[in-house]
Amino acid sequence: MARIEREIIVIPPTITATTGYREHRQLRVASYSRVSTDMEEQLTSFHAQKSYYTELILKNPSWTMAGTYADEGISGASAEKRPDFMKMIRHCKKGKIDLIITKSISRFARNTLDSVGYVRKLKAMGVGVLFEKENINTMEENSEVILTILASLAQEELNSLSMNVKMGKRMAMKEGKVSFQYSRLYGYRKGFDGQPKVIPEQAEQVIRIYQMYLAGKTTRGIANHLNSNHIPFLKGKSWSEGTVRYILTNEKYCGDVILQKTYVTDPISKKVKQNNGELPKIFIKNNHEAIVNRELFDAVQGEHTRRSSKRKICSATVTENGKYSSLYALSELLICGHCGTPYRRVVWTKRNGDKQPVWRCINRIQHGTKYCTDSVTADEESLHRAIMGAILTSYTPDKVVPMALTKELRNAMRKQADSTIDIGQMERQIASLIEQVMEIIQGDKHYESLEEEFSDRERMKTLSDEAKVLQTVVDDYKALHQSEEDIATSLVAVEEYLASQPQDILEYNDSLVRQTIHTIKVMDVNRLTIYFRNGTIHEQIMAQKVRRLHKQ
Incomplete structure (x- = not known):
């Protein structure tokens, strides 16, 4: 059988594969424009670009208008943050555009990865990009090499521009120039001289927020209180935990300013990071009129730190962090005088069904x-009565601290104590001892012998006793070394708070207890040791109503 000779036939194209353009109809051409700022001259250029490309497309008989896409006042660092650009890409995917015309590579994107990536995607869809300034058509051969080089230059231009802006801002910071975001700064408005001015009615709410926080309320509780009383936030918005926390922790409310608390990592991602020492900060004290005094602001920061650093005291807690509760003041103040562990509120049901x-x-x-053989169970009614009795003993009925007490405090403050005592070291040692005790308690191990269990109990007792001795030394030292300014501030704060309370303070009040008392130790069945915030220590008799104190 004769062999058939192989034949090669070339079939000419009907559509140019390299361009994807159709020969027998007009190209659907879209224009893309962008300006990066809202400055007037930039906006004039922005509108001029749109008009220019609209006219250019309509004048070309081979082109038909497929749309004008424009992003106003938006950076070209990231394509995803430009809504009209992304809209144009979606229309390209749907086959509505054949060619995109734009002024230059920097207007299309300043990010090299974005420029090359989107050009490749568009090319795969059969859509070309015409960069007028560089005279590059991405559907032509070897265009990608040139595009990559020019896109890299555009990105470097962005980096240089970003560096110039940063340097300008940092120089302004060092000169003490401060800009305020009044849209977020509750309580202030921009004055005629350009400086922040206090809005009196809003300033009253700011002070109330600080006072409520120190009185024991949580940020959520404060927000709920403000919303329930129909007090609007900025632009009529409702209050949230975040807005309350922002007010409580913002140094601007005591007249100070800290600059460069955050920084932008790079001009491409524009990711904002907290400045934890990577860059210098600028602190400007007494920059403008304060709403809250410095003592109140510092007290709130201390309370915020205390709540945030609470550690678990219950082995049932999953995490190491404890949770602050504003429900009962005694949850924060009441501790066992024998093992130092905090107290918890428990509701008993009596035989007759009463709670x-x-x-x-x-x-x-x-x-x-x-682990605690001598703890006392205290009924709430007796506790409340004893605590209020101690407050009334320390403060006169007209809510003014007695002169005798003030004199005694100031005399104690002036006494000289052993300056060689390292209180910081002692407090760290106490914390370490308590941590060791809690490790034994939370270990809850099963003992193989009575000797092993007895050994652990003895070790825990030794650790606990040592911690008590050290704590006594620390408490005595601090009481003697309070400065006159600190004592005066404490006395004034207590007097002001008491003056704001109803005349009859015999009834137990959680807020009053938080403001006046630092710690309450339950020493035995009928005795409390109360440590007041003004530095005094008071022994208070408690008439108990609970019968079964040690067997529950």
């Missing part, structure tokens, strides 16, 4: 008499 709230050592609740 009785009592306070018990958490150590005792979880482990019985294993």
Whole structure:
């Protein structure tokens, strides 16, 4: 059989494959324009670009208008943040555009990755990009090499521009020039001289927020209170935990300014990071009129730190962090005088069905008499009566601190104590001892012998006793070394708070207790040791109503 000779036939194209353009109809051409700022001259250029490309497309008989896409006042660093650009890409995917015309590579994108990436995507869809200034058509051969080089130059131009802006801002910071975002700064408005001016009615709410926080309320509780009283936030918005926290932690409310608290990592991603020492900060003290005094502001920062750093005291807690609760003041103040563990509120049900709230050592609740054999269960009514009695003993009925007490405090403050004592070291040692005690308690291990269990109990008792001795030394030292200014501030704060309370303060009040008392130790069945915030220590008799104190 004769072999058939192989034949090669070339079939000519009907559509140019390299361009994807159709020969027998007009090209659907779209224009893209962008300006990066809202400055007047930039906006004039922006509108001029749109008009120019609209006219250019309509004058060309081979082109038909497929749309004008423009992003106004937006940076070209990231394509995803330009809505009209992304809209144009979606229309290209749907086959509505054949060619995109734009002024230059820098107007299309300043990010090299974006420029090359989107050009490749568009080319795969059969859509070309015409960069007028560089005279590059991406559907032509070897255009990508030139595009990559020019796009890299555009990105470097962006980096240089960003660096110039940063340097300008940092120089302005060093000169003390401050700009305020009044749209977020509740309580202030821009004055005629360009400086922030206090809005009196809003300033009253700011002070109330600070006072409520120190009185024990949470940020959520404060926000709920403001919303329920129909007090509007900026632009009529409602209050949230975030807005309350922003006011409580913003140094501008005491008249100060800290600049460069955050910084932008790079001009492409524009990711904002907290400045934790990577860059210098500028602190400007007494920059403008304050709404809250410095003492109140510092007190709130201290309370915020205390709440944030709370550690778990219950082995049932999943994380190491404890949670602050504003429900009961005694949850924060009441501790066992024998093992140092905080107390918890428990509701007992009597035989007749009545409910009785009592306070018990958490150590005792979880482990019985294993680690705390002498803790006292105190009924809430007796506790409240004893605490209010102590407050009334320390403060006169007309709510003014007695002169005798003030004189005694100032005399104690002036006494000289041993200056060689390292209180910081002692407090760290106390924390370490308590941590060791809690490790034994939370270990809850099963002992193989009575000797092993007895050894652990003895070790825990030794650690606890040592911590108590050190704490006594620390408390005495601090009481003697309060400065006259600190004592005066404490006394004034207590007097002001008491003056704002109803005339009859015999009734227990959580807010009053938080403002006046630092710690309450339950020493035995009928005795409390109360440490007041003004530095005094008071022994208070408590008439208990609970019968079964040690066996619960």
